Amino acid sequence: MHKRYQNARFVTSAASVASLPPETGAEVAFAGRSNAGKSSALNRICHQKALARTSKTPGRTQQINFFDVGEGRHLVDLPGYGYARVEKSRQRQWGAFLQHYLLERGALRGLILLMDIRHPLTPLDEQLLNLCREAGVPVHVLLTKSDKLKRGQATTARREVKKRLEAEGLHAEVQLFSALNGEGLEAVQARLDDWLGFGPPAGADAAAETSGPEAG
Template sequence: MLLNFRQAEFLTSVPRASLAPPDEGAEVAFAGRSNAGKSSALNAITGQRALARTSKTPGRTQQINFFAVGENMRLVDLPGYGYAKVPQAMKNTWQRNLSEYLHVRRSLRGLILLMDCRHPLTDYDREVLLWCADVGLPVHILLTKADKLKRGAAANTLLAVRKHLPELHSEASVQLFSALKKTGMDEARQVLSGWLKHHG
């Protein structure tokens, strides 16, 4: 049974992990480069146009945003990483926050890692996969903007990423995704539902 993601609502926004809501229940975090289409994916999955703010300027999500999706279940929008036009000091802060959050949250059940399917597995993506492998956190990758590639090219990208995953994170899974065309929506919701429903 899929959770009803349409009931998702904004809970709170915090600048760092130590200020996050109580660490109980279950939550799934979304991470990815600033231009990977994270907000669009969150909005598409929850069927809400403006749950997560999308902006023409990547890197706007600088806080950790929490959304409630039912009793004691949350989706978490982590700051986008690796966007070129952001000062280095700010990048360092984000990296610290991301790392701290991934390491300390006990209620975290899994990470949805978003990558633009035209530029997958950047150095940052690899770093996040290795972090998650290190703390035993399951990862499911959405290769976003799949509509920008022809079907054959998209399939080849999926195979290429799948081939590299074992050396980075043996438990990670991957799929094609397009917020625009609604490609891969059910698959993504299934993964999320599976993780969030396994409390405790």
């Protein structure tokens, strides 16, 4: 089992450009519509019950949360979007902040986009994908709650999302994910390792793991 992310811990929140923490190393951001399963995925990836708060009343926290995963690397929880009850002015404000983050954040290595496998590629997901393309930020897609569909349906859904992205000139990887039964867990962890510049997990002694990503 992959244990690297087990020691993830919350460091700070930012609600504006001014309060973003300094860029100490590599980071990977998690984004998705409210209720897509983002908090559940983060908790599963980090083997923690309440690292990111799961909620039945989404859309209230409009801030970016930073989690330290060691050696100057961070996982970054972006607020869920598309929640109808957030006022338009706040949505615009958030959009501008997100745009700034994606375009200007040098430490950002990639974005994990989470979409409920039953409702993928909504207009807001497409907006975010376009923004990532503009910013040159690589995207990795998790089709979440894969346990909700039968095998054949899930496979078809994945193929169709992949096809639509390709048609839009987006070469993102697309995988199934379930926080419930752990499907796709290792694949997303491997993607994080790669983007964050961590060596292979387990067995490989901690010997070579003393320098931060900026040291080399």
